[in-house]
Structure formats: C-alpha cells, structure tokens
Amino acid sequence: MSGMNRPMMLLIGLDRYVLDACGRLGVDAVAVYGAGTRDNGLQEIPDHVRPVFCDDHRNPEAVLTALHRAGFAGRRFDAVQTTDEWALVATSVLGTALGCRTVDPGTAVLFRDKHLQKERVRAAGIPAARSAVLEDIHLVGEGARLPFAPAVVKPITGAGTSLTSVVNDATELRRLASVYRDQRTANRTFVAEEFMPGQEWTADGVVSHGEVIFYGLGEYASSCLSAIESGTPLRMRKFDPDAERWAYDLAGPVVHAALAALGATDGVFHMELFHDPDSGRVAFSECALRRGGALTHEEIHCKFNVDLGEAAVRCALGDRQVPDVKVRPGTVGSSYLPSRPGILLSCSSAERLRELPAVEFARIDLPPGTVLPSAFSGTSKRIGQVMFVTPSTEELDQRVEETRSWFLERLQVIPRDVVTRRLREWTRATAGAGYADILYVPDQA
Structure with missing residues (x-):
C-alpha cells in the first residue's frame, strides 16, 4: 500500500495492533480517542499516527468537532475503522457522513443489538435462543412476566458479560430490576434470552467481500458468565483444525450462515456459539464485528499465523486478501x-x-x-x-x-x-x- 497515493484511514479508538499494521502497510492514519483512553494511559500512539483527542470517541458530534479543530474539516478519508464494540454504530454513521468506506449503518445495528441480531439469525433458520426486549429495566415491576425460564438478562447493546445474570422466574427478574434501579445503571434497555446449555465456543476470523476467508475455533474452559459469577479467572484455548476437525465440521455451517444472515461484508469478527456435547448441535450465541478481547489477537496469530490487526486494516480499505494460514502444532x-x-x-x-x-x-x-x-x-x-x-x-x-x-x-x-x-x-x-x-x-x- 506504499507509493505516491497512500491511503488515509480514520481510526475511532485505539487498537495497538491496528495502529502497528497501518505503519507496516504504509497507511496514513488519524486516530481519534476519548478521555477514558487518555486517563487509562496504557495505549501508546506511535509516531506514524496522527492523534486527535475528544471528549468521547463514541459520540459522532465529539469526533466531528474534534476533527474540524484539528484541521481535518475538508480532508478526504478512504475508510473509517474501529475495534471498539461501543463505537461501531457511531463509526458507521461517521463514515457515511464523511463519504468513505465503512460498515453499513443497518448492518452495524444488527451487530450491536442482541435482540435484533438473534431475530435475524433465527429467521434464517439458524439455531439460536429466543429473546424478548425489556424496554426499561428500571420499570420492571409487579406485573412483569418472564417469557421463558431460565433466562439470561443483559444489556441489549452490552459487551464483556457486564450486568449479565441468570434469572429463573419472574420474582428473580423483579428482584434484579430493583437492584439495577437502586444502582441507577446507565443501561436501561435489556434483553432476556432463553438459557442455552452446553459448552461455550468462539469463532474469530475475517470476512472479505462477503466471504469468510478464515476463522479459528476455540472454547472457554467454563462459560464467561460462570467465570464472572464464581470469580474464577477466565480460560480459553484454540481448537486445532487438523486434530479437532470434528469441531470445525460442526461449527462451520453456523459461522458461515450467521455472518451471511447478518450482512457482514468486510471485517474481522468475533462469534460465540453453544455446543451441546450430547446432541452434537452447535447453536449461535452472538457476534461482534471486531476482533475478540482478552488475548484473542495473540492466540490467533500464534496458532494460525493470521494478524487480525492487519486484516482489519485491509478489510476496511476493501483490499481483497487471502491470509497465509500456517497452523502451529500443539495447543495454544x-x-x-x-x-x-x-x-x-x-x-x-x-x-x-x-x-x-x-x-x-x-x-x-x-x-x-x-x-x-x-x-x-x-x-x-x-x-x-x-x-x-x-x-x-x-x-x-x-x-x-x-x-x-x-x-x-x-x-x-x-x-x-x-x-x-x-x-x-x-x-x-x-x-x-x-x-x-x-x-x-x-x-x-
């Protein structure tokens, strides 16, 4: 990507691997970041990236005004990209306003709203939990009913298993709502999802021009929810595509069908699945259009020789790619x-x-x-x-x-x-x- 016409990317939020990839690929990057990132102080911004500070990089108004103050009012960007789960829809809106390559806003919404996402996936015939919207968790009262039990109750656009609980009946739902009301949680709209038993699997990969060109399958030692509830440190591992081909054979059709149903065209994805060992069935759980958290990037790079940061940059720019997959022996x-x-x-x-x-x-x-x-x-x-x-x-x-x-x-x-x-x-x-x-x-x- 080097030469006279170097591409210019707008990055919303800071991803160390995306920033590094821009430097290696010869991409000029402007990175807009907010107060939380600055105060955290962990993420360093390399010299080849132009930083722009704003109050909240998840707010389109804050981003646009900051860009204007920094002298980018008339600058043409080739693409806009984010790894921040909470900034996906804002990034899509910004890209549309700036006239550059971005995720379609309707698609971005499907990758954020957990109820809409499951409805779309279920409509495509893919196994997934039933779900119901709790419009305002603070107003759930005596008349509330639970459409199915047990149910997993969580913010409708949340992430990281935050504010997530299992409730077994309407009484427990009302009790949970009372706690959130007393805490005055910022999240108000929640979703109740049918509890799905089984092992929690992950699929992390790349979709380019509507085609899944790579994914690596993995599992949690125990579910994210049970790890949070028990206080046990989270554990993950990646499945070997040769020694554990059976897992890829089971999960592959769900991964491909779900991404197609959600309209993913270009980007890195992190999908969670449920595997029932007794029946062998794999069901869809949820999917994000960004790389997974924790050490997902490192595990995928180590096991499969695929750099998800580089893939995110290439996908954002519309660069058709074929990853050089090299499977490392052993367990990662x-x-x-x-x-x-x-x-x-x-x-x-x-x-x-x-x-x-x-x-x-x-x-x-x-x-x-x-x-x-x-x-x-x-x-x-x-x-x-x-x-x-x-x-x-x-x-x-x-x-x-x-x-x-x-x-x-x-x-x-x-x-x-x-x-x-x-x-x-x-x-x-x-x-x-x-x-x-x-x-x-x-x-x-």
Whole structure:
C-alpha cells in the first residue's frame, strides 16, 4: 500500500495492533480517542499516527468537532475503522457522513443489538435462543412476566458479560430490576434470552467481500458468565483444525450462515456459539464485528499465523486478501491471572512471567495502586493475562494451574476495610516495617 497515493484511514479508538499494521502497510492514519483512553494511559500512539483527542470517541458530534479543530474539516478519508464494540454504530454513521468506506449503518445495528441480531439469525433458520426486549429495566415491576425460564438478562447493546445474570422466574427478574434501579445503571434497555446449555465456543476470523476467508475455533474452559459469577479467572484455548476437525465440521455451517444472515461484508469478527456435547448441535450465541478481547489477537496469530490487526486494516480499505494460514502444532491457550481484593501493591512483571515454562506471551493490565474488587464485573476486567503453547491440552491445564499459583504467591495486595492494627500487622509481615509508636528521647550528650 506504499507509493505516491497512500491511503488515509480514520481510526475511532485505539487498537495497538491496528495502529502497528497501518505503519507496516504504509497507511496514513488519524486516530481519534476519548478521555477514558487518555486517563487509562496504557495505549501508546506511535509516531506514524496522527492523534486527535475528544471528549468521547463514541459520540459522532465529539469526533466531528474534534476533527474540524484539528484541521481535518475538508480532508478526504478512504475508510473509517474501529475495534471498539461501543463505537461501531457511531463509526458507521461517521463514515457515511464523511463519504468513505465503512460498515453499513443497518448492518452495524444488527451487530450491536442482541435482540435484533438473534431475530435475524433465527429467521434464517439458524439455531439460536429466543429473546424478548425489556424496554426499561428500571420499570420492571409487579406485573412483569418472564417469557421463558431460565433466562439470561443483559444489556441489549452490552459487551464483556457486564450486568449479565441468570434469572429463573419472574420474582428473580423483579428482584434484579430493583437492584439495577437502586444502582441507577446507565443501561436501561435489556434483553432476556432463553438459557442455552452446553459448552461455550468462539469463532474469530475475517470476512472479505462477503466471504469468510478464515476463522479459528476455540472454547472457554467454563462459560464467561460462570467465570464472572464464581470469580474464577477466565480460560480459553484454540481448537486445532487438523486434530479437532470434528469441531470445525460442526461449527462451520453456523459461522458461515450467521455472518451471511447478518450482512457482514468486510471485517474481522468475533462469534460465540453453544455446543451441546450430547446432541452434537452447535447453536449461535452472538457476534461482534471486531476482533475478540482478552488475548484473542495473540492466540490467533500464534496458532494460525493470521494478524487480525492487519486484516482489519485491509478489510476496511476493501483490499481483497487471502491470509497465509500456517497452523502451529500443539495447543495454544490463555488464562486471566488470579487476584485478591484490596489495593494492588506489586505483582510479577510480564517479563518474569514470560520466563516460566510454556509461557509464550504475558501482559499486566493494572498498575500498582489499583483497587482490586472481590470479583471483577466483566470479562474486560483483569489484573493480567498469559498465553501458553503446550504439546497437549492436558499439559496446558497443568501449566495454567502452576502459573496461576506462582503468580498468586508473589502478588502483594494491601488489605482494605480493616482496622489500622491489622494494616500494621500486615506491613510488619510483608515489608518488615512496624510503624511503631516511637517516643522522643532527647540527646543527653
């Protein structure tokens, strides 16, 4: 993509792998980001990208006014792209307004609204849960009824398993609504989905010009919801397309049919599925038109030699592509690192984690001073992550447990909500400082 006429892309939000790909592919990029990203301070913007700050990069008005202030009022962009789940519809609207390549707004809506998405997929004959809209969770009262039970209740345009619960009857639904009303949740419109039993699978891949040109299949060790409810660190692994071809044979028709039903033409996708081991049936759960979170990018690149950041840039520009898939032998998987409630004092570094057996990659996501909750509220929250490559699934299980234990032994967390005496005791045991009540004795010399 180098030469006299370098393409110009508008990026909404910051994705480290998309930013890197723009530099390697010779794409001029303007990246608009908001206050949350700036305050987080983790994402660095490379020199080859022009940054533009605004109050909220998920708000088209904030983005457009910021672009005008930065001197881009009359600049022609070839494409606009985002990896931010909550910015997908705004990005589509911006691209339409700017007259550049983008996701169609109607398609973007289908990839955000979980009820509309399932209705479209079910209408195409694809197995999926029934769903019902709860227009305002704050107003769910005594007359409320649950159309099916048990049901999974969650924000209709949410992500990361945030504010997601299983309710078994109308009484539990009303109780949950009361909690959200008291919390004054910003999310008001929810969806109740028929509970689907089975194993939770993932499909992460690339669709180009309406064709699925690659996807890698994976699984969660336990469902995202059960991991959040139990406080257990999330675990994932990728299926090998040769050794576990049976899984691809089962999931493939659902993946292709669902993307076609939702109108996906160009982009990176993250799909979740339910596999029933007894019947062998694979059902659709939900799909996002962006790469998956956690270490999805790293797992896919490691196992299949496919760079989802580069694929996202090429798809946004309409570049027809054929990924150079090279399947790495063995088992590739990852895990969130364990935590304890309190104030994070210190933990092992990513560099030290990478020295452990079978560890291919590691990240620490939270800095010292962060308040760690008793349980993280969604899958986008974690103290850190680690990726493994092992000869077998059994060894992956072993390495995950060993690494979690090793990390937890070295995790230093200051207790919260305890009396001062307990803090003094903890400090003596941990740091060797007693903070004793010292008396002043004048020097008699």
